[in-house]
Amino acid sequence: MSTPIKDRYEDVLTRIERACHNCGRNPDEIVLVAVSKTKPDSDVLELADLGQLHFGENRAKSLEDRLETIHNDDIQWHFIGTLQTNKIKYMSHRVNWIQSVHKKKALKEIEKRASADNRVINALVQVNISDEDQKSGCDPDDLESILTYGQSLKHTKIKGLMGMATFTDDAEIVRPEFQKLKALRDKYSYLSEGSVSLEHLSMGMTNDLEVAIEEGSTMLRIGTAIFGERNY
Numbered sequence: 001m002s003t004p005i006k007d008r009y010e011d012v013l014t015r016i017e018r019a020c021h022n023c024g025r026n027p028d029e030i031v032l033v034a035v036s037k038t039k040p041d042s043d044v045l046e047l048a049d050l051g052q053l054h055f056g057e058n059r060a061k062s063l064e065d066r067l068e069t070i071h072n073d074d075i076q077w078h079f080i081g082t083l084q085t086n087k088i089k090y091m092s093h094r095v096n097w098i099q100s101v102h103k104k105k106a107l108k109e110i111e112k113r114a115s116a117d118n119r120v121i122n123a124l125v126q127v128n129i130s131d132e133d134q135k136s137g138c139d140p141d142d143l144e145s146i147l148t149y150g151q152s153l154k155h156t157k158i159k160g161l162m163g164m165a166t167f168t169d170d171a172e173i174v175r176p177e178f179q180k181l182k183a184l185r186d187k188y189s190y191l192s193e194g195s196v197s198l199e200h201l202s203m204g205m206t207n208d209l210e211v212a213i214e215e216g217s218t219m220l221r222i223g224t225a226i227f228g229e230r231n232y
């Protein structure tokens with residue numbers, strides 16, 4: 001049976017395939033994270049039934065609520081929003097990926113909590129790549145010291161970088177921002193040692209997924225195109 005969410009989901013998969021085809025990439029290289037935000041659990045479960053495995057939330061409380069109500073061990077949960085160190089303890093028992101690490105203090109807390117639960121949490125370092133919002137992500141100049149710190153962690157694996165482009169559908173504004181994230185990944189790939197391996201570039205949302213794929217994204221975070229418009 002066709003439902004609005006199934007149709008939108010298939011449209012997104014088609015967009016990804018087409019964008020990969022156009023630039024000679026393999027769609028299997030790309031992890032699609034479905035960003036559920038305010039949408040009901042039933043939407044998440046419907047997508048999980050369709051084979052979608054990765055889901056993301058941008059608020060600690062929303063993720064905490066999902067972890068309480070959805071019990072599907074196949075799902076990989078991602079935290080993608082502004083990370084407050086004191087909220088890590090509410091997700092560390094189950095979250096698989098924390099994409100928005102922007103300082104050593106957050107890594108230290110993730111390591112402490114994951115170690116206590118004897119688990120491994122994947123992390124991405126969020127870098128500020130747009131001039132729009134100075135608050136999201138670390139300064140590129142801080143990357144070297146954050147990544148060096150991450151090398152010796154045991155329960156935290158730093159898998160790459162995350163960036164949010166300026167909120168616009170103008171490809172010529174977002175493209176250089178994505179290029180900047182990829183250039184930073186390439187520049188610091190020599191720090192891939194121990195628990196650091198910079199294989200992932202999490203970039204691309206509903207408006208800019210095609211440009212992100214062209215510029216090397218390996219992880220897309222898609223909300224609206226899958227779940228429909230939000231009220232905020």
Ligand SMILES: *Cc1c(COP(=O)(O)O)cnc(C)c1O
Pocket residue numbers: 035037058080081164205206207221222223224225
């Ligand atoms: C909401 C959100 C997304 C998804 O945005 P859409 O434009 O709805 O696809 C991606 N990343 C972050 C950090 C978000 O907060």
